[in-house]
Amino acid sequence: MAGIFKAYDIRGIYPDQITEEIAFKIGYYFRDLLDEDDLARGPVVVVSRDMRSHSTPLAEALRNGLRARGVAVIDIGVCDTPQNYFGVGHLKASGGIQVTASHNPAKYNGFKMSRRDAIPVAYDTGIEKLEGLVNRSAVDVGMAPQADQREENVFAAYTEHALKRFTSSEPRLKVAADAANGMAVIYGPILDRLNIEFVPLYWELDGTFPNHEANPLKLENLVDLQALVIEKGCDCGVSFDGDADRAMMVDEKGQAIAADLITGLLAPRFLRDEQGAAIIYDLRSSWATKEAIEEAGGVPIRERVGHSFMKATMRRHNSPFGGELAGHFYFRDNYTADSSIMALIEVLCTLRETGKPLSELVAPLRRYxxxxxxxxxxxxxxxxxxxxxxxxxxxxxxxxxxxxxxxxxxxxxxxxxxxxxxxxxxxxxxxxxxxxxxxxxxxxxxxxxxx
The missing domain is CATH 3.30.310.50 (Alpha-D-phosphohexomutase, C-terminal domain)
Known part of the structure; x- marks a missing residue:
């Protein structure tokens, strides 16, 4: 495994490593990663892209490659990666590809891929095969399309889907949110439904990331949000990464909360009606995460790092919820995929149901x-x-x-x-x-x- 073909996605510098020709070939050979059950749904693939300027030509080349191989395309436009996963399941597609380099700097781009029902494509489940096909390929990138393409907007459906577990709308809360100029900017209409006083930070789409790196796992990228939470007297803050599949929380005192503790905090909400269910957490997580799951009547299952491993284990155990230290939160009722906005909704409901500040809720988990x-x-x-x-x-x-x-x-x-x-x-x-x-x-x- 080397170069642009990574453990969980394809990623590199544009246009030195990632080019329109590479994008076409990835689209062309993506069909070879789909099994009979995937192909029975079309074959049709959902394609979307983030806000980077070069995502537009790369997505066009990708769509052309898919269509040249006889795979129809549903273009859902500029959106976050979780919405691509949702689109695959909601539209009953064979798979999906999001053009994004996630939190990486502006010069990077890449592709996140999944099969039917948002089953992830990782290196050992398809990317390695794709690497060989692309590197050996002499395919003509000017081939004519053999399948149709249509545009579709799934945001309204995604909004209703994300709000399904929004069970507590009172009292009104004050929430600061840092999009880091990334795809979380499009969540405005969802946030409007949450009965919050919204305090935005870096809330304009800009693929050059002019304010800070769109990686909330690095504490230096939380400094502005922490200051804003304190200045405005917010109940909490949330920081999203570039393609909005990760979220990190800040309490009302401006203190960053590690994502493994949020997993422990939220687990009881999923175990109230499903005692004995498995909750999946990655092995970097605190002992407190495991103990919180057990105390709430769940079965903690420790898994290796990486969304493909987490999702596979959740499917195997029919787990309703899982979380990683990196800020990915996974939901069974979301095609076992990650969603940062759904994680925020769970936190807000927890604040409202308990009536306690976030720092007080997390304090018992800070035991190690x-x-x-x-x-x-x-x-x-x-x-x-x-x-x-x-x-x-x-x-x-x-x-x-x-x-x-x-x-x-x-x-x-x-x-x-x-x-x-x-x-x-x-x-x-x-x-x-x-x-x-x-x-x-x-x-x-x-x-x-x-x-």
């Missing part, structure tokens, strides 16, 4: 002391993981994703990045002092953090 995710450049990744296995053999070890070692009072995970040439460390302890002590030990193995 995490490092957050730390990146390291390590030349021999496999060798390092074997060394950690040997030297920490007195702990409880598993290899679900990289290596996780657990003790009674602390744990750590070291895993190779699925998207970058890095090892990533997450560590948590019962006290801040122990966290710092054990972090220093791990730094002795992994070296100085990147950046």
């Amino acid at each position: 002391f995490p490092t957050g995710e730390i990146n390291f450049h390590v030349d021999d990744k496999e060798g390092m993981i074997r060394r950690l296995e040997k030297d920490f053999s007195d702990g409880e070890i598993d290899f679900v994703d990289g290596i996780t070692v657990q003790y009674d009072d602390w744990w750590f995970n070291v895993r190779p990045s699925n998207t970058e040439p890095l090892l990533r460390l997450v560590l948590e302890a019962r006290t801040a002092e122990l966290r710092e002590e054990k972090k220093a030990v791990l730094l002795g193995y992994l070296g100085e953090p990147e950046g």
